[in-house]
Amino acid sequence: MAGLEGWKLKEDKIKKYYKFADFAGALAFVNKVGEIAERMDHHPDIKLGWGYAKVKTTTHDRDGVTDFDIELARQVDAIAPTEGQEGGEAKAPDDPGVNVESPS
Numbered sequence: 001m002a003g004l005e006g007w008k009l010k011e012d013k014i015k016k017y018y019k020f021a022d023f024a025g026a027l028a029f030v031n032k033v034g035e036i037a038e039r040m041d042h043h044p045d046i047k048l049g050w051g052y053a054k055v056k057t058t059t060h061d062r063d064g065v066t067d068f069d070i071e072l073a074r075q076v077d078a079i080a081p082t083e084g085q086e087g088g089e090a091k092a093p094d095d096p097g098v099n100v101e102s103p104s
Contacts (some may be wrong), residue, residue, distance in 0.1 A: 004073050012064040014073060015056040018080055023050045029080065036075045042068045044076075 005104060007016045020026040030048050037043045044057035055076055059066040 004077070006069065006077075007073050009065065011058045013058040014065055014069055015054060016073070016076070018053045018055070019080060020051050020053070020081070025081075026053045029053055032079050033076055036079070037072065040068070040072060040075070042072050044072060 004014070005042040007014045015101060018026070018029060019064055020029065026048055030046055030053050033044065040089075042057070042059075044055050046056075047054040055073075057072050058064060
């Protein structure tokens with residue numbers, strides 16, 4: 001999982017915890033993750049709460065982590081506020097720096 005900072009492999013999934021200053025910031029992030037997931041046709045499990053979002057992904061029909069999960073994780077990280085910008089505005093999935101195409 002080179003290049004995926006903060007993602008943890010557990011059993012057949014990769015997961016990451018994101019912190020936000022408030023519920024609204026976490027919700028905005030989750031909605032943007034949903035847009036990416038729809039465009040990729042690869043849908044993670046997301047847990048949303050006050051000031052946090054947890055994202056877990058696996059490829060169910062392959063019983064584990066695949067390139068789709070790795071690419072989804074990269075896309076999610078690309079829209080997440082950076083360290084030190086906790087709760088900052090998440091980047092939009094249509095930001096030129098965010099590629100939302102499915103991996104080849």
